Amino acid sequence: MVKAGLSQIQRRHLVCFLFTLPALAVVFVFFLFPMLRALLFSFTNWDGIARTYQWVGLKNFEAVVADSVFKQIVFNTFYLAIIYVPVLNVVALLLAVGIYNAGKAGNVYRAMLFFPNLLSMTVIGMIWNIIYRYDGLLNQFLNAIGLKILIQDWLGQVNTVLPAMSVTIIWFAVGYYLLIYLAGLNTVPVEIYESAEVEGVSSWQKLVRITIPLIAPSITINAVLSTIGIITLFDLPFVLTRGGPGFKSQTIAMHVYAYAFQQLRTSYALALAVILGGFAILITALELNLLRRREEVAR
Amino acid sequence: MKKALLVLAILLLISGFAFSAGQQGGEKTVVLTCAMMAGDIPEETQAFLDVFASENPDIKVDFTNVPQDLEVYLQPKAASGEMPDFISVNGGSFGADLMDRGILVDLKDTFAAKNTIDAVKPQFTSPSGKLFGICGGVSTSLIYYQVQAFKDLGLTIPENWEDFLALCEKIKKAGKIAVIITPGDGTMSNTLWSHGFANNVVPKYPDYAKRFREGTMVLDTPEFADVYAKGKLLFDKGYTQPGAVSTQYMPGNEMYIQGKSVQHFAGSWLAGMVLKTDFETGVYMPPWNAKGVTKIPIVATETGWGVSEGPHKAQAIRLLDWINGKGYHYYQNARGNIPHLKDPMGPVVLDDRIKTYLEKLYSYKQTAGLWFEYIPAETMTLTFQLYQEVLTDQKTPREAAAAFDKAARDAVKK
Numbered sequence: 001m002v003k004a005g006l007s008q009i010q011r012r013h014l015v016c017f018l019f020t021l022p023a024l025a026v027v028f029v030f031f032l033f034p035m036l037r038a039l040l041f042s043f044t045n046w047d048g049i050a051r052t053y054q055w056v057g058l059k060n061f062e063a064v065v066a067d068s069v070f071k072q073i074v075f076n077t078f079y080l081a082i083i084y085v086p087v088l089n090v091v092a093l094l095l096a097v098g099i100y101n102a103g104k105a106g107n108v109y110r111a112m113l114f115f116p117n118l119l120s121m122t123v124i125g126m127i128w129n130i131i132y133r134y135d136g137l138l139n140q141f142l143n144a145i146g147l148k149i150l151i152q153d154w155l156g157q158v159n160t161v162l163p164a165m166s167v168t169i170i171w172f173a174v175g176y177y178l179l180i181y182l183a184g185l186n187t188v189p190v191e192i193y194e195s196a197e198v199e200g201v202s203s204w205q206k207l208v209r210i211t212i213p214l215i216a217p218s219i220t221i222n223a224v225l226s227t228i229g230i231i232t233l234f235d236l237p238f239v240l241t242r243g244g245p246g247f248k249s250q251t252i253a254m255h256v257y258a259y260a261f262q263q264l265r266t267s268y269a270l271a272l273a274v275i276l277g278g279f280a281i282l283i284t285a286l287e288l289n290l291l292r293r294r295e296e297v298a299r
Numbered sequence: 300m301k302k303a304l305l306v307l308a309i310l311l312l313i314s315g316f317a318f319s320a321g322q323q324g325g326e327k328t329v330v331l332t333c334a335m336m337a338g339d340i341p342e343e344t345q346a347f348l349d350v351f352a353s354e355n356p357d358i359k360v361d362f363t364n365v366p367q368d369l370e371v372y373l374q375p376k377a378a379s380g381e382m383p384d385f386i387s388v389n390g391g392s393f394g395a396d397l398m399d400r401g402i403l404v405d406l407k408d409t410f411a412a413k414n415t416i417d418a419v420k421p422q423f424t425s426p427s428g429k430l431f432g433i434c435g436g437v438s439t440s441l442i443y444y445q446v447q448a449f450k451d452l453g454l455t456i457p458e459n460w461e462d463f464l465a466l467c468e469k470i471k472k473a474g475k476i477a478v479i480i481t482p483g484d485g486t487m488s489n490t491l492w493s494h495g496f497a498n499n500v501v502p503k504y505p506d507y508a509k510r511f512r513e514g515t516m517v518l519d520t521p522e523f524a525d526v527y528a529k530g531k532l533l534f535d536k537g538y539t540q541p542g543a544v545s546t547q548y549m550p551g552n553e554m555y556i557q558g559k560s561v562q563h564f565a566g567s568w569l570a571g572m573v574l575k576t577d578f579e580t581g582v583y584m585p586p587w588n589a590k591g592v593t594k595i596p597i598v599a600t601e602t603g604w605g606v607s608e609g610p611h612k613a614q615a616i617r618l619l620d621w622i623n624g625k626g627y628h629y630y631q632n633a634r635g636n637i638p639h640l641k642d643p644m645g646p647v648v649l650d651d652r653i654k655t656y657l658e659k660l661y662s663y664k665q666t667a668g669l670w671f672e673y674i675p676a677e678t679m680t681l682t683f684q685l686y687q688e689v690l691t692d693q694k695t696p697r698e699a700a701a702a703f704d705k706a707a708r709d710a711v712k713k
Contacts, residue, residue: 049374049400049402129547133542133545133546133550134541152542153543153545155545156542156546156687156691157544157691242483242484243684244483244544244683244684244687245544245687245688245690245691246684246687246688246691246693247684247688248691248693258680260374261370261371262370262677262679262680263677264393264676265677266378
């Protein structure tokens with residue numbers, strides 16, 4: 001019946017659709033459905049255990065925003081994003097350019113820099129906890145080189161905790177983003193560099209005038225991925241500082257967890273998760289818009 | 300063809316019988332899911348559960364070692380209706396809530412309950428009067444100290460807060476760390492916070508647990524602010540270890556074991572580890588009382604066990620009765636903790652110093668529990684987060700007291 005009524009193109013579309021169905025089902029069951037349920041429950045007073053709940057409108061959102069720590073966790077999250085995204089991308093790009101030109105030794109550097117990605121964030125947190133502890137490796141090193149004046153409780157002070165955490169996250173992530181930049185660099189025709197060299201163009205000019213414009217799509221991908229990664233960061237600060245001192249390194253994602261599992265306020269957790277999702281979508285959209293325009297200009 | 304069909308039919312018949320027999324056999328053996336917090340004694344726990352299973356051939360125990368954040372583990376299980384048959388549970392509001400929702404079994408008529416001393420039952424009793432758990436032991440927090448260092452410095456056991464400050468000053472002047480505190484995680488709530496609360500707040504509100512439940516506890520007071528101020532004073536005077544704010548539980552314990560500090564403020568559950576140091580260690584009662592005022596020490600419960608409502612509750616109760624009866628020594632000997640049973644029904648391993656300490660502890664007429672037994676579950680992480688804020692001058696002790704007061708009331712309103 002169906003076969004008779006469909007054109008060949010329509011039949012082909014139907015087959016394609018049928019082939020994508022399993023993947024779509026996975027996306028729907030494991031991503032879309034929970035997201036929609038979370039969105040729905042964020043407007044209820046569901047406590048995470050009971051089978052019943054009532055519609056409470058925007059009350060959860062009002063309570064979350066009015067929470068005394070809301071400003072702090074938003075500040076922490078965006079502070080990390082503002083430091084992390086540009087620094088990470090600049091470091092990863094410069095390292096990628098260096099490794100790209102390093103010949104066979106580049107493979108060794110690449111493996112070394114990617115190594116932290118093989119470890120879980122929990123392990124990374126524990127390692128850096130030992131490094132940052134007052135009697136840890138960093139302070140021992142500072143002592144050994146005569147910089148006793150810099151010895152401090154890196155994770156226990158308001159002014160040092162977020163920068164210290166940023167260093168750890170960048171150390172962890174740089175290898176991954178470096179690989180994306182290396183993939184981008186491989187797409188740049190070698191002839192362009194060769195003719196630039198003939199023209200006597202300096203290394204810096206090659207980087208700014210040739211490399212960066214031609215790997216603009218990689219920059220877009222990395223900027224977006226790193227932004228989403230940092231905005232939803234949970235595991236590393238949880239292991240490294242537990243959000244302290246006080247709430248000075250608590251991220252929004254950590255507070256979602258705190259609401260849900262430490263304070264047993266599931267509806268608040270869902271409301272904050274929706275806010276976090278909103279932030280992530282908005283910032284990613286803005287970033288994509290801006291970077292796509294830059295890509296157009298570069299072309 | 301006919302032969303082939305006949306053979307096939309016979310095979311099907313045989314396999315059907317075999318399946319049916321297997322099912323009938325399976326019905327006799329119950330798989331008891333058992334989620335226990337046993338991070339410090341995982342092998343020992345598996346071993347004594349194996350002993351239980353061998354004594355009860357109709358039960359197969361499927362043991363899961365639960366991480367430290369017990370409530371975090373249990374809440375989603377409760378929400379999805381997939382609670383293990385036998386669980387670890389803490390005294391306090393979370394377990395009580397599960398009880399009153401009908402998720403846990405009332406244990407008051409079990410042998411385990413009858414063999415448990417009455418003093419540790421209220422913490423495991425829900426507002427509706429149901430016993431939702433049996434504690435795993437009696438606990439307290441105390442100060443461990445280096446005996447030789449005390450002798451060398453001519454120090455005596457302090458009897459009140461003033462004496463304690465003077466003692467810390469002497470140790471500091473001798474160039475040593477006076478006391479280790481661990482504000483980096485929630486474990487400091489067992490020490491500075493709980494003893495501060497016991498000595499500053501409990502005298503005025505002896506019915507504190509009931510008040511917390513009803514939302515009538517008044518904590519925006521100078522007395523409660525002093526709970527935070529005392530810790531701040533120790534930190535500001537330099538009596539605690541450098542980098543104290545970020546020191547977490549295990550690094551703090553290691554520092555004392557390595558002899559880096561003269562004293563360590565920690566739980567009795569660490570006795571097995573701390574009393575085995577290379578140097579001689581003594582214990583004394585934290586003197587968080589003012590001069591001329593009687594101390595209020597801590598007598599509390601350790602994480603215990605509960606039984607979930609479900610088809611296997613009879614078997615789970617059997618395990619509960621066994622752990623709190625003739626199987627108790629397997630558990631206690633592994634942990635070396637303070638028994639909570641009227642009759643331990645076997646050999647008990649307990650250090651003499653802890654025994655002496657307990658005799659003194661039990662002589663006090665008024666005692667208080669540990670923080671997690673009475674504060675609302677919603678405020679648990681606040682205890683140390685506010686402490687950190689006070690230590691790093693983000694809040695004054697009075698502001699911290701006001702913040703905790705508000706959070707505790709909001710929890711009850713919820």
